[in-house]
Amino acid sequence: IDHLNVTEIFCGADFAFGYKREGNVEFLRALGAEKNFRVNVVEPFVFETQVISSTRVRDLIAQGDLDAATRLLGRYPSVRGRVVKGDQRGRALGFPTANLATAERRLLPADGIYAVRVRVNDIWRAGAASIGVRPTFGGTTRQLEVYVLDFSGDLYEQVIEVEFVKRLRAEKKFASAAELIAQMQRDVEEARTTLINIEILP
Known part of the structure; x- marks a missing residue:
């Protein structure tokens, strides 16, 4: 991560990364403390009682539900x-x-x-x-x-x-x-x- 010159990262509360998604927010924060970059956790955005997530939007598009996908994407x-x-x-x-x-x-x-x-x-x-x-x-x-x-x-x-x-x-x-x-x-x-x-x- 050193070569990226990261100073600040924004992610969701359920963010996961790395092999088998073993990296989580806590790990990222620890890494930030070690490498001197800030980690900001963004609260979920809820629209019409639904949490907007990339997974949800992808599923709606794949199902052909364009009305719902369009509402969530804007x-x-x-x-x-x-x-x-x-x-x-x-x-x-x-x-x-x-x-x-x-x-x-x-x-x-x-x-x-x-x-x-x-x-x-x-x-x-x-x-x-x-x-x-x-x-x-x-x-x-x-x-x-x-x-x-x-x-x-x-x-x-x-x-x-x-x-x-x-x-x-x-x-x-x-x-x-x-x-x-x-x-x-x-x-x-x-x-x-x-x-x-x-x-x-x-």
Whole structure:
């Protein structure tokens, strides 16, 4: 810790670190006394009777409960990633999507279809996102694909940010591409309507 030049640390009362999380607040305070840095323990922040914690927020996002996660975060959950070339399945279906390269451990909401806001070149645009394996086409790899409404530019290799505003439905396997296209059209219109009426959070 010496090379970090630490002078002050803030942590929660249940903070743990190190191998098997064996380090705790008491150990950190003792280390602070030895290495001459201050340790400040922050009291839990309670909102609507719930203690706000990173674990709680991550669980809500993973479950697709965006309403609860947004209330605790004070903003819409979001992810950033570079747009990479996919198999262009969306383009063939009439909905060209941006495929985001995200780290395997990057936290994404539960599989499904979402109304999203997409930041492209510092401009926020409406969009619809799909998270899942694309079961209609026998996919096995989990992907995040984003369709940006009323946009025709080239996004390849750009880094974009996606805000997840509302979960519209779960991922579903369709009997044919035609059925999928019809549902995608409904999803896009529902996303458009949803995003017209949302509260833009700071």
